[in-house]
Amino acid sequence: MRRKKYNRFWYDLAYFIKEGLSGIRLHGLMSFAAVTVITACLLIISTFALVAYNIDLLIDGLASQNEIAVFVDESYTREQAQALQEAFSQIENVESVTFIPKEQAFDNYLEEIGEDAYIMEDLREDNPLRDEYRIVMKDVSKHDETVESLKKVSGVASTNSEKELSDRLVKMKNIVNAVSYTLVAMLGGVSVFIISNTVRLAMFARREEISIMKMVGATNGFIRAPFVVEGVTLGLLAGGCAFFGEWLIYDYITEKLVEGSGLFSMVAFSEVWTMLLPLMLVVAVIIGVLGSVMTIRKFLKV
Amino acid sequence: MIELQDVCKIYDGSTRALNGISLKIEDGEFAFVVGPSGSGKSTLIKLLAGELRPTDGKVLINGFDIGKIKNKDIPYLRRTIGVVYQDFRLIDNKTVYENVAFVMRAVGAPPRIIKKRVPYVLELVGLKNKTRRLPNQISGGEKQRVAIARALVNNPDVIIADEPTGNLDPARSVELMSLLEKINGLGTTVLVVTHERELVNKLAKRVIAIEHGTVISDRTGGYYLDEKEKIQQILV
Numbered sequence: 001m002r003r004k005k006y007n008r009f010w011y012d013l014a015y016f017i018k019e020g021l022s023g024i025r026l027h028g029l030m031s032f033a034a035v036t037v038i039t040a041c042l043l044i045i046s047t048f049a050l051v052a053y054n055i056d057l058l059i060d061g062l063a064s065q066n067e068i069a070v071f072v073d074e075s076y077t078r079e080q081a082q083a084l085q086e087a088f089s090q091i092e093n094v095e096s097v098t099f100i101p102k103e104q105a106f107d108n109y110l111e112e113i114g115e116d117a118y119i120m121e122d123l124r125e126d127n128p129l130r131d132e133y134r135i136v137m138k139d140v141s142k143h144d145e146t147v148e149s150l151k152k153v154s155g156v157a158s159t160n161s162e163k164e165l166s167d168r169l170v171k172m173k174n175i176v177n178a179v180s181y182t183l184v185a186m187l188g189g190v191s192v193f194i195i196s197n198t199v200r201l202a203m204f205a206r207r208e209e210i211s212i213m214k215m216v217g218a219t220n221g222f223i224r225a226p227f228v229v230e231g232v233t234l235g236l237l238a239g240g241c242a243f244f245g246e247w248l249i250y251d252y253i254t255e256k257l258v259e260g261s262g263l264f265s266m267v268a269f270s271e272v273w274t275m276l277l278p279l280m281l282v283v284a285v286i287i288g289v290l291g292s293v294m295t296i297r298k299f300l301k302v
Numbered sequence: 303m304i305e306l307q308d309v310c311k312i313y314d315g316s317t318r319a320l321n322g323i324s325l326k327i328e329d330g331e332f333a334f335v336v337g338p339s340g341s342g343k344s345t346l347i348k349l350l351a352g353e354l355r356p357t358d359g360k361v362l363i364n365g366f367d368i369g370k371i372k373n374k375d376i377p378y379l380r381r382t383i384g385v386v387y388q389d390f391r392l393i394d395n396k397t398v399y400e401n402v403a404f405v406m407r408a409v410g411a412p413p414r415i416i417k418k419r420v421p422y423v424l425e426l427v428g429l430k431n432k433t434r435r436l437p438n439q440i441s442g443g444e445k446q447r448v449a450i451a452r453a454l455v456n457n458p459d460v461i462i463a464d465e466p467t468g469n470l471d472p473a474r475s476v477e478l479m480s481l482l483e484k485i486n487g488l489g490t491t492v493l494v495v496t497h498e499r500e501l502v503n504k505l506a507k508r509v510i511a512i513e514h515g516t517v518i519s520d521r522t523g524g525y526y527l528d529e530k531e532k533i534q535q536i537l538v
Contacts, residue, residue, distance in 0.1 A: 212404075215380060
């Protein structure tokens with residue numbers, strides 16, 4: 001009979017996994033509590049990350065809009081208003097200029113409103129809108145200079161572009177980012193602490209075994225590995241739970257809140273999960289390793 | 303080989319546990335280290351096992367210099383030493399077999415070798431028929447035999463037994479010493495730390511007596527005096 005080849009790596013790995021999992025089983029309740037709390041932490045972190053990501057995409061989308069709406073002063077007659085086209089065309093960075101009379105602007109507006117448009121129909125005679133121009137820029141990055149030049153043309157009442165909205169969103173994103181980083185630091189710390197305590201329990205239960213292992217010459221790496229497996233497994237379990245939890249929450253928010261109200265759109269979960277899952281698992285592994293290694297270092301000092 | 307050259311160990315800057323000890327134990331020797339509590343015996347064992355470093359002097363064991371050894375090399379030093387303690391230090395939820403096999407596993411021995419070596423060692427210490435018992439199902443003497451089997455299983459060059467008979471009755475103590483002699487006969491250096499005078503004198507081996515951190519006598523023949531005898535000898 002052929003003898004099975006001995007492979008130290010797989011043999012040790014199987015041992016570490018077996019011992020690591022037995023630690024989790026031994027302190028089932030503590031492990032469950034750890035996974036639950038870390039799941040909650042990861043859920044909060046990932047929700048903020050996804051909000052920031054969506055705002056980012058929105059900002060990118062808005063910032064890439066190269067159109068500026070220029071509203072003509074009400075005191076200008078139609079002829080005077082149309083005469084402005086020449087002035088706009090001469091401004092640097094202007095690609096094209098389209099005049100939209102206020103009647104057409106009103107029609108466009110009614111079209112946007114859709115089935116409730118009849119309510120506004122009475123206003124047609126006393127149209128509150130202004131004649132406007134749609135200016136397309138050659139280079140979006142020169143947006144601010146272009147708006148300045150447009151505003152200098154006499155007869156321009158105001159301008160509006162998506163870029164201005166995007167600037168406001170950037171400010172909002174910065175706040176979301178600041179909150180996210182703070183949460184990552186705080187909740188990450190909490191998670192590491194919880195893993196560290198769970199592993200501490202497992203190590204305490206096996207302190208005799210550890211001291212014997214040290215006595216007979218087991219390396220620190222060999223002693224440490226099952227506990228790292230335990231910490232990483234707890235982290236991964238929490239990462240997996242948080243991922244599916246996030247899936248449910250995100251889908252709910254996308255379908256019920258955002259699309260129902262029609263305020264703005266969010267990226268579908270199917271488009272973000274490939275990014276979210278590895279990210280969550282990596283964070284979970286880091287939390288697991290940090291939590292266990294921190295505890296083990298104290299125990300191994302002999 | 304174990305060699306100590308003018309070894310001092312001072313704790314917390316003032317407590318002097320060892321005070322210029324020098325001794326040499328050759329490969330294959332059987333020696334007792336005797337002395338009253340607080341004489342420095344435990345410090346000596348801790349130095350040899352790499353748990354402490356000397357404050358001064360040189361501690362050499364199996365080719366390792368304890369004063370200079372790197373932390374990462376300490377496990378490899380310990381693989382050359384088997385330590386037996388008074389309180390056995392067995393793992394309660396592991397069987398006799400597992401208690402011994404586990405230390406081979408801990409140093410990365412292949413399963414094939416473990417399956418061969420553990421039964422051999424258990425037979426050597428006379429526990430062939432109790433491999434499946436848990437520590438709480440065997441006697442004190444048997445527990446100490448398991449501890450010896452465990453110390454022996456990784457084939458160390460030196461066995462250090464720290465008060466191995468401290469928890470055993472006289473009959474079991476004699477049995478245990480015979481076992482250590484048997485192991486010594488197979489070529490392993492044996493160093494027994496004890497203060498059981500009768501046992502030491504019975505075996506007639508080399509006896510190194512320590513007091514106040516220094517060697518006060520080192521002679522072969524197993525002559526270990528108690529306080530009363532010492533006074534008588536001085537008077538004579």
